[in-house]
Amino acid sequence: MGLIASFGKYLIFIADVFRKPERRSVMYKLVIKEIYELGFKSLLFVVFVSLFVGAVVTLQTAANMQGSWMPRYLIGFATRDAILLEFSPTIISLLLAGKIGSNIASSLGTMRVTEQIDALEVMGINPVTYLVRPKIFALMFFNPLLICLSMFGGVIGGWMAGTMTGECTSAEFITGIQYDFIPFKAVYAIIKTILFAFIIASVSSFHGFYTEGGALEVGRSSTRAVVFSSVFIIVSNYILTQLLLN
């Protein structure tokens, strides 16, 4: 299918997501369930990765500043900005596109090939509204919280690495993370995160939902979901940065 036709199909799919659900009370329960399945279960993974990447960013910044005239508190400053602006919102979203995106695509793909989606349709239930909408809402709500936690974890990791290796003192690091703080940068990060959450949930669902065939195609859908989500995240990251920061 051509790229334009696929994009048109994707837009129709998204329009379906926002149709009125059959039962609102059921929808609330599904959103809560998806928050737990997709968001809450990623919590440890996100914190673990963020702690270590924060530590590595600090050590690399410190290594690059060896013997220079620059004050040591800039280690904290550089770590904060790297984590806040790029690592947490973009890189963690890319990792989540792999973890959550493949989960969504394979679960919907399996439902498609085992006729569970047909069963919903036959019952008179809009399968897109029922299956995809809760995932999109859950991720758009929970991912900003995950990313905030990642930011926190990254900075803590950096602080631990900086102080434990003696590259900077705790006071220098804290001065650095407070230095020239522009709150809009946090807003920019959250805006990015919400958009990336929408991309992960919708693109992965789209690929899973239109799976045709058997187990092999479910695997392929899962791969396509991760690849396309990642590409869309990277491209939209550039566009948003251009729009919001320049």
Added chain:
Amino acid sequence: MIEIKNIIKSFGTKEILKDVSFTFEKGKTNLVIGQSGSGKTVLLKCLLGLHEPQSGSIVYDGVNIVGKSNKNLKALRQQIGMVFQGGALFDSMNVEQNVLFPLEMFSKMSKEEMLQRVNFCLKRVNLENVNHLFPSEISGGMKKRVAIARAIVLNPKYLLCDEPNSGLDPYTAILIDNLLQEITHEYVMTTVINTHDMNSVMEIGEKILFIKEGKNVWDGTKSDIITSDNQHLQDFVFSSELFKTIKKINR
């Protein structure tokens, strides 16, 4: 009653259903038989409104569904119970939740009434004490019975089944067939069953449509099969030595 008239369905240039007409009668087990790839499943999906035929009409008690949108089909679909070939039970739900699902979505019953109805339907298909098991924990035959319970939980007027006894041992297959026939008579439903299982045909075939390469080449009852001189039907039904012997004995 479901009437189909002059149904033509193609995928690309390949014509799957070629001018198929038939009437599925109320209160009877209507069987659609034919070889694999003859178009049975496509016909069933047309009946469900999952495929749109290129031409022809599908009339459910006076209402033609061809050309209707999903939104307009919604009310009718709540009167249709469907048993898919593999059961199509929701993996993330246990047996009770699977059967409860249509009630939660469409009925205005209290939770207690819903659970009573679920237990009634599970009992009706001879399943008890399995409410909290997941589809991965039950056998193929049990899955089919749960699927039947889910299909009848909203008291549908129409019951459609796609090869309900495929992959089952002969004993369980007959149990499923008999269950479907009993339910059809009990609730006076219009039941359509896709099958290529000859035991089912001879057991519960009250009205039979035989499709070959997308065309209806014969229709009648199970007793008509023995006396029919339609060569295509004879080749299909009496392909096994067992049925050839039965035919000889009957003649």
